[in-house]
Amino acid sequence: MKKNKYYKLLINLLDDVVSLVYPRTCAACNQVLLNHEILLCMLCEVEIPKTNYHLMPNNPIEKMFWGRFELESAAAYLHFRKQGGVQKIMHKLKYKGKSDVGTVIGERYGREVAKVDRFKNVDVIVPIPLHRDKQKTRGYNQSEMFGIGLSEGMNVPLSVDNFVKITATESQTKKNRSERWKNVRDVFQVNNPELLENKHILLIDDIITTGATIEAAALILLKIKGVKISVLGMAVSGG
Numbered sequence: 583m584k585k586n587k588y589y590k591l592l593i594n595l596l597d598d599v600v601s602l603v604y605p606r607t608c609a610a611c612n613q614v615l616l617n618h619e620i621l622l623c624m625l626c627e628v629e630i631p632k633t634n635y636h637l638m639p640n641n642p643i644e645k646m647f648w649g650r651f652e653l654e655s656a657a658a659y660l661h662f663r664k665q666g667g668v669q670k671i672m673h674k675l676k677y678k679g680k681s682d683v684g685t686v687i688g689e690r691y692g693r694e695v696a697k698v699d700r701f702k703n704v705d706v707i708v709p710i711p712l713h714r715d716k717q718k719t720r721g722y723n724q725s726e727m728f729g730i731g732l733s734e735g736m737n738v739p740l741s742v743d744n745f746v747k748i749t750a751t752e753s754q755t756k757k758n759r760s761e762r763w764k765n766v767r768d769v770f771q772v773n774n775p776e777l778l779e780n781k782h783i784l785l786i787d788d789i790i791t792t793g794a795t796i797e798a799a800a801l802i803l804l805k806i807k808g809v810k811i812s813v814l815g816m817a818v819s820g821g
């Protein structure tokens with residue numbers, strides 16, 4: 583009993599020492615986090631622009647996909663605004679090696695989404711894949727990191743090796759909608775379609791902008807017998 587108590591004290595002490603040397607900082611504003619704060623400081627936690635679209639049927643993301651492919655439900659956790667905290671969060675996840683940002687946000691959002699009826703019947707989570715070379719350079723796929731957290735929070739399995747990207751595409755950021763669409767067409771492939779037959783797939787991505795990537799991926803996946811598609815993003819830009 584006594585031993586256990588000292589052990590816990592020692593662990594807490596080590597935690598404090600580690601955070602003195604490597605202070606944990608807020609993913610949105612870089613302030614040093616207090617012990618109980620996870621990912622965001624208290625102020626950013628209050629101010630982070632959540633969409634709550636998971637609670638809103640016919641939300642702007644669902645409307646974005648109307649007439650493009652058959653969609654069950656769609657939502658994204660945060661509003662992406664240039665120069666805002668969400669942009670800093672996404673930048674850390676994509677370019678600064680902070681893969682844990684994706685998993686923490688995924689788990690958080692997953693717990694919220696799991697309570698909503700229209701997302702309750704999804705069978706499997708499928709992230710938008712990165713091309714092998716790009717994933718090697720970055721070290722991980724940021725959408726997959728989001729998926730690992732979502733899978734935990736929603737208690738739904740994650741599939742990462744079946745749906746793959748076979749052609750490297752150029753960066754999407756400087757392209758308009760029709761250029762983006764041409765850029766992403768025919769770049770995805772399903773290795774074992776039979777594993778996804780009759781599944782309700784939750785297709786996920788980091789930032790949803792024009793929806794061109796999601797649309798291209800959904801159109802490939804919808805060729806599999808009995809597939810239904812819902813969509814979740816970490817953030818939505820302009821929606």
Ligand SMILES: [Zn+2]
Pocket residue numbers: 608609610611612613622623624625626627
């Ligand atoms: Zn902050």
